[in-house]
Amino acid sequence: MTELLNGRQKIYASTGGLHAAALIDTGGSLQFLREDVGRHNAVDKVVGAALMAGKLPLSGWTLVVSGRVGYEIAQKAVAAGISALVGVSAPTSLAVELAREFGLTLLAFARGGVANQYAPVTDGSSQEVDE
Numbered sequence: 001m002t003e004l005l006n007g008r009q010k011i012y013a014s015t016g017g018l019h020a021a022a023l024i025d026t027g028g029s030l031q032f033l034r035e036d037v038g039r040h041n042a043v044d045k046v047v048g049a050a051l052m053a054g055k056l057p058l059s060g061w062t063l064v065v066s067g068r069v070g071y072e073i074a075q076k077a078v079a080a081g082i083s084a085l086v087g088v089s090a091p092t093s094l095a096v097e098l099a100r101e102f103g104l105t106l107l108a109f110a111r112g113g114v115a116n117q118y119a120p121v122t123d124g125s126s127q128e129v130d131e
Helices: 003-008 010-015 039-052 071-079 093-102
Strands: 019-024 030-036 062-065 084-087 105-111 114-119 126-128
Touching: 019 039, 030 039, 039 062, 039 071, 062 071, 071 084, 071 093, 093 105, 093 114
Parallel strands: 062 084, 084 105
Antiparallel strands: 019 030, 019 062, 105 114, 114 126
């Protein structure tokens, strides 16, 4: 799933210095992708694009981020009604707690079709993710 960011990050391809956030709809199609120097800004931009398109709440949708999953990013996902959050890097402990409390599916270290699932609670093993 995170590989879909790579080919579609136009500015990152030329600079190598931007984060991306993408929204995947219930059918598994990429609907929105935004880039920014800050990962939080990229999330704000992509959720804002969905809001402007009249798509909120985003129940059944997945937010994919190119960096760490912090508490604030998980909080933004919950506020937008997003069902799943996937990050390329580590989640913070507060992000995991928030995801578990609000029923947000949280996957992190998503690379090469495999990710660790942190919420809902699992046995901690890696899970395969759809590309």
